[in-house]
Amino acid sequence: MKIDSQYLGKLRQLAGGNGESVTLHEGSSLIGLTEKLSEAHGDSFSIGKIRENSYVILINGIHYETLEAERTILKDGDTVVFMPVTMGG
Amino acid sequence: MEVVPMPGYQNRILRVNLTDRTFKEEPLSDDLIHDYIGGRGFGVKLLYDDLSPDIDPLGEENEIIFVAGPLAGTSAQSFSRWKIFFKSPLTGGYFMSSGGGHFASELKFSGFDVVIVKGKSERPVFLWINEGKYELRDASYLWGMDCDDTHNLIREELNNPRVRLACIGPAGENGVKFAGVFSDRRAAGRGGGGAVMGSKNLKAVAVRGNKKIDLADPEAFSAAVKEQVDRYRAAPHFKSFSRTGTQTPEFTNVLGIFPTRNFRGGVLPGIETMDGSVFNEIRARNTACHNCMIHCGSISKIESGRYKGSWSEGPEYETIWAFSGPILSSDIGLTVAADKLCDDMGLDSISTGNAIGFAYELYEKGVISKEDTGGLDLTYGNDKPVLNLIKQIALRKGIGDILAEGTREAARRIGKGSEQYAIHVKGLELPAYDPRGAKAHGLNYVTLNIGADHCAGYAGQEIFGAPFKGKAVDRFAIEGKGEITKWNQDDRAIWNCGVMCNFATGYIDLELYGRLLSAATGRKEFEDPDYLWLVGERIFNLERMFNIREGFGRKDDTIPERLQKEPMEDGPSAGKVFEIEPLLRQYYTVRGWDPETGIPSHAKLKELGLDFTIKA
Numbered sequence: 092m093k094i095d096s097q098y099l100g101k102l103r104q105l106a107g108g109n110g111e112s113v114t115l116h117e118g119s120s121l122i123g124l125t126e127k128l129s130e131a132h133g134d135s136f137s138i139g140k141i142r143e144n145s146y147v148i149l150i151n152g153i154h155y156e157t158l159e160a161e162r163t164i165l166k167d168g169d170t171v172v173f174m175p176v177t178m179g180g
Numbered sequence: 181m182e183v184v185p186m187p188g189y190q191n192r193i194l195r196v197n198l199t200d201r202t203f204k205e206e207p208l209s210d211d212l213i214h215d216y217i218g219g220r221g222f223g224v225k226l227l228y229d230d231l232s233p234d235i236d237p238l239g240e241e242n243e244i245i246f247v248a249g250p251l252a253g254t255s256a257q258s259f260s261r262w263k264i265f266f267k268s269p270l271t272g273g274y275f276m277s278s279g280g281g282h283f284a285s286e287l288k289f290s291g292f293d294v295v296i297v298k299g300k301s302e303r304p305v306f307l308w309i310n311e312g313k314y315e316l317r318d319a320s321y322l323w324g325m326d327c328d329d330t331h332n333l334i335r336e337e338l339n340n341p342r343v344r345l346a347c348i349g350p351a352g353e354n355g356v357k358f359a360g361v362f363s364d365r366r367a368a369g370r371g372g373g374g375a376v377m378g379s380k381n382l383k384a385v386a387v388r389g390n391k392k393i394d395l396a397d398p399e400a401f402s403a404a405v406k407e408q409v410d411r412y413r414a415a416p417h418f419k420s421f422s423r424t425g426t427q428t429p430e431f432t433n434v435l436g437i438f439p440t441r442n443f444r445g446g447v448l449p450g451i452e453t454m455d456g457s458v459f460n461e462i463r464a465r466n467t468a469c470h471n472c473m474i475h476c477g478s479i480s481k482i483e484s485g486r487y488k489g490s491w492s493e494g495p496e497y498e499t500i501w502a503f504s505g506p507i508l509s510s511d512i513g514l515t516v517a518a519d520k521l522c523d524d525m526g527l528d529s530i531s532t533g534n535a536i537g538f539a540y541e542l543y544e545k546g547v548i549s550k551e552d553t554g555g556l557d558l559t560y561g562n563d564k565p566v567l568n569l570i571k572q573i574a575l576r577k578g579i580g581d582i583l584a585e586g587t588r589e590a591a592r593r594i595g596k597g598s599e600q601y602a603i604h605v606k607g608l609e610l611p612a613y614d615p616r617g618a619k620a621h622g623l624n625y626v627t628l629n630i631g632a633d634h635c636a637g638y639a640g641q642e643i644f645g646a647p648f649k650g651k652a653v654d655r656f657a658i659e660g661k662g663e664i665t666k667w668n669q670d671d672r673a674i675w676n677c678g679v680m681c682n683f684a685t686g687y688i689d690l691e692l693y694g695r696l697l698s699a700a701t702g703r704k705e706f707e708d709p710d711y712l713w714l715v716g717e718r719i720f721n722l723e724r725m726f727n728i729r730e731g732f733g734r735k736d737d738t739i740p741e742r743l744q745k746e747p748m749e750d751g752p753s754a755g756k757v758f759e760i761e762p763l764l765r766q767y768y769t770v771r772g773w774d775p776e777t778g779i780p781s782h783a784k785l786k787e788l789g790l791d792f793t794i795k796a
Contacts, residue, residue, distance in 0.1 A: 099430055100456055101420050109452070113198045135726055144416040145644050150751020152436050152617075154645040156652035176417045177428045177456075179612065179634070180499035 092117050092167035093143070094124055099174035102146070105120065106132045106173075115165065120163040124171060147174050187396035188250040189213070193226075194294045194314060196307060198380050199240055199299030201316055207401040208293060215789060217697065217706065217715055219249035220676035222294060223265035223276055224722050225656065226341060228793075230296070233729045237269040237372070238355065238379035239300075246287065246295040246346065246385060249679035253393050253470070255405050256696050257412065258684035259770035262346070262368065262469035267730075269379075270372040270531070270586045271358040271607040273632050274470045274726040278635070279361065279368035280477075280681065281347070285470040286344035286460050290389030297382060306334060306347075306384040312391065319383035323353060326524035327362040334386050344739035347384035349526025351574040355379065356584040358531035358609070359574075362523060365468070365493040366477075369528035371608065396702030412473060412687045421683070422466070425476035426497035427459035429504070429612075432643070435527055435655070436751030437617035439610070440505045441560060442534075442541040443603045443742060447751035454500065458512055467493055469681070476683055480516050483633040487513025488555070494604035495519035495529070497745035498634075502533020503610035507540050509563040521567055534609035535583040535590070536569050541601045547594065554578045571585060603740050606631035606732075618751030620653070620661040623763045626737050629723040635682055637669040645701045658759055662766025670716035677715065718788040721780050724773075725793040734778035737764060 097110040106128070115123050121138075128136035135141075138161045141148065148155040149172040155163055165171070181546055185445035186208070187701035197206040200591045208222075216225050223245055229738045235241040244266045251259035268275035287295070291312035304319040317337075323331050327349040335343050344363060351359035360367045360375030377383075412418050429451060432438045436446035452458075459480065467477035481491040495503075495515045503518040504510055522529040542548045552556065554572075556565040556579075563589030572580025587602035602608050608631025615622020624637030640646040641664055642655035650665050675685045678693065685693075690709040697706035706709045727736075743758045768775045772784035782794055 096480065099434070100202070100424070100428060102246070103457060133474045134396065149434055149752070154644060154652060154655070156647075157654040160652075172434045173433060174434070175420050175422065177424070177426070178640075179426050179428075 092119070092165070094165055095168070096124065096128065097168040097172045099144065099172065102173050103176060105135050109148060117167075119165055120161065121148070121155055121163045121165060121171070123166060125161065138141070141173075145176050147176060148172065181661045187394040188697075188782040189218070190288055190291050190293050190391065190393070193296065194292050194309070196295065196297045196314075196316075196700040197299040198297060198301040198305065198316070198382060198796060200300070213701070213703065213768055214705065215715070217250065219247055219263055219291070219679035220276060220673060221715060221719050223247045223263055224274065224719055224726065225665070226294065226296065227265045227267075227274065227650065228722055228726050231267060235267065235269045237272065240725075241298065241375055242267050242379075243296055243298040244373060244376045244380070244382075247704060248284040248287045248293055249550060249677060250695060251678045252400070253285035254700060255471060256700070257405070257408055258469070258474060258681040259678050261679040261681055262363070263289065263679055264346075264361055264368045264373045264375045266371075266373055268371040268607075268630070269355075269375045273606060273629065273730055273732055274723050275371035275373070275630050277360070277368035277370045277373050278676070278679065279366045280469040281344070281364045281366035282470045283344045283346050283363040284478055285680065286387045286389065288393055289357060289391050290387040291391045292513025295385060297380065299380065299383075306380065307609060308338065309387045311389045311672050312623045322383050324350060326350065327526050328365070328524055330384060331364065332612055334384060334646060338386065338388075340388060344388050345386045347522060348377045348714055349574065351526040351584075352378035354574065354576045354584070355587045356527065356576065357589070358528040358535075359526050360528045361458045362526055363393050363401035365523045367523065367528070370530065370633060374526050380388075395700050401468070401699035403690060404699055407692060408688055408696070409786070410472065411692070415687050418474070418687065421476060422474050424456050424460065426480055426501065427463075427478060427495070428456035429497060429500045430455040431612060431766040434752070435643070436748065436753035437614040437619055438501065438505055439612060439614045441508055442506060442537045442601060443610065443614060443740075444746070445749040445751070446617060446753050448505050448508070453510050454504065454512035454515060460517070461510065464491070472684070474684060482513040482516050485511065485513045486515040486667065487511070488734060490517035490520060490675050492516045492523065494522035498612050499529040499533070502529045503566060505775065506533050507563055507566065513740065514563045514566060518570060521570045525570065527570065527574055527706065530611055531586060531609040532570060532573060534603060535573065535587055536566060537578065538587045538590070538601055538603070541568070542594070542598055545601070547596045547598050548579070555725055600741060603742070604632060606736050608632050613643065614743070614748065614753065615739065615758045616748045616756040618655045619758070619763060620664040620668065622739065622743070622758050623661050623665040623767055626739050626760060626764065627665065627767055628669070629720070629727050636676070637665060637673045638672070638682065639664065639668055641694060650694055656753075658754060658762050661763055662770040665767055666770045669720055670713060673719040673794045674712045674716035714788070720792060721785065721788050722790055724780060725785070728779055734776065737778055
């Protein structure tokens with residue numbers, strides 16, 4: 092299945108672009124995606140670093156921790172956004 | 181008046197009556213300090229005590245109160261916020277607004293914690309406070325000047341480039357109901373404080389001084405500041421926020437709550453042309469408030485396109501939205517040019533953007549036509565009329581005259597069903613977060629005493645996923661949002677005593693904040709987080725009682741029908757509405773307010789030491 096992986100802020104520099112299509116096995120979870128991304132772009136995309144740096148992950152616009160966190164099962168066509176914490180004012 | 185030394189504070193309130201050109205100094209009372217700490221606490225208590233209900237917000241009896249907090253001007257970081265308090269001409273109720281820069285610390289250095297101005301001068305004046313002395317000076321020649329020129333000319337007149345000002349532009353002079361007060365391009369923008377100053381013929385307050393701020397325990401204070409600095413440096417997102425500030429409009433777009441077309445949609449097409457990476461390219465340099473190591477401000481400059489040559493300090497997130505989403509434009513140049521024009525004219529960019537977005541929808545619906553707009557084509561996506569409309573609002577020309585009343589009153593005057601397109605709470609236009617996709621954020625809009633504001637109860641739990649009591653928060657859920665909203669509002673009231681910047685409160689906690697307050701002032705009670713929570717809740721409830729005295733109640737805790745009945749059109753929040761009734765019920769229960777009237781119970785008021793607000 093294909094996941095639309097999007098990056099905002101400084102994560103774009105780390106990923107080398109605004110986003111990409113990532114191919115995963117059917118039934119893969121978010122951690123499957125972060126493992127694949129950390130292999131490609133470095134440890135910043137590992138779930139441990141994401142937690143340590145308080146990065147936000149949205150799965151189709153929903154905060155991943157309100158779903159099943161890193162165990163959330165992804166579906167073909169899902170959009171996953173990775174972004175640093177920011178504020179508006 | 182003999183000044184009694186009091187650590188943390190200058191222990192002086194200056195009262196100015198512009199009608200008879202008299203001045204009076206007062207010390208801070210021990211009860212005021214104990215019960216309200218400073219900043220927002222002082223502001224609401226003084227305003228509540230001073231004003232009678234039903235006064236005209238633009239009349240002589242209204243006051244505008246300028247307050248610097250007990251930590252302003254010290255080496256503690258991010259406490260250089262100044263606050264203004266007044267009865268709002270936009271909402272008819274209690275109002276507070278806040279700005280950054282250097283005015284708060286300079287006010288302290290000039291020898292005062294609080295300046296209260298009432299009455300009306302016969303001719304334009306500015307108030308000059310210098311090293312504990314003060315005078316009114318003629319400002320007739322400044323009337324009509326924009327804010328930048330006013331700063332320059334007053335500094336020239338006083339022969340001192342280090343003077344700091346809080347001033348109004350033409351919008352405030354012309355009584356635009358959402359005119360703000362500006363200090364070096366930083367704004368206490370919301371609610372019409374600029375119109376209140378204009379109604380008094382008060383062009384500016386200028387301050388300068390070198391008075392020392394005593395500290396109760398300098399050693400403990402230094403240690404607390406060092407710990408604060410260390411915590412900033414260790415925070416994972418400190419560096420990135422230092423660089424970008426709030427110039428990242430994409431963060432709400434991916435949640436589908438970036439309001440478009442007057443709060444119909446939640447995703448702006450083409451936002452990638454003005455997202456954080458593009459702002460990084462146009463940022464000439466960063467700017468900072470007094471003693472703030474975050475330096476999140478930006479000087480932005482446009483080098484190409486229709487707005488080539490435009491620059492501004494900012495635009496911040498809200499302003500970026502105000503001149504894109506409402507009119508369906510994604511031209512970064514317009515956001516910069518409109519930001520500068522609002523700063524120069526002295527306009528709140530949030531309400532200005534909303535007023536323009538409202539006009540665009542009226543045009544689309546055929547409620548107004550080119551005859552009403554003076555030939556301007558207000559079709560979505562056409563951003564050409566925007567700068568013209570901003571000027572018309574500030575100068576009250578053409579259609580700008582009616583938009584200058586704010587969307588609630590403009591809709592009432594226009595009629596023809598336009599009320600449904602006025603997106604406000606209590607008369608204050610909504611900020612750049614659609615509440616249908618963030619329920620606690622929306623409940624805060626509904627219940628805030630000043631109307632729809634994002635700063636005084638920001639639901640970070642929904643916007644960027646901060647846990648609440650250790651648990652993740654579903655932004656669409658209703659359950660539990662009353663408690664979260666109360667927590668966010670009381671929490672902000674606590675930090676607003678310092679007065680600490682909202683962008684910095686995430687780096688420290690109440691324990692360290694309490695130590696900073698206590699070491700500066702010598703007040704041991706400020707070290708106790710439970711005591712701080714009590715003060716925060718007290719402040720919020722006193723603000724509520726100000727409005728209750730004015731006739732506000734449950735009927736005013738509402739939100740436009742569009743957001744309750746029309747499902748979000750697009751994006752990750754598509755299909756959602758704002759369920760006001762169950763949310764409000766929860767909130768009143770958690771607050772200890774009567775669910776039928778929205779009035780705090782006598783038991784709650786007594787618990788908070790607000791017995792004096794209970795009618796006999």
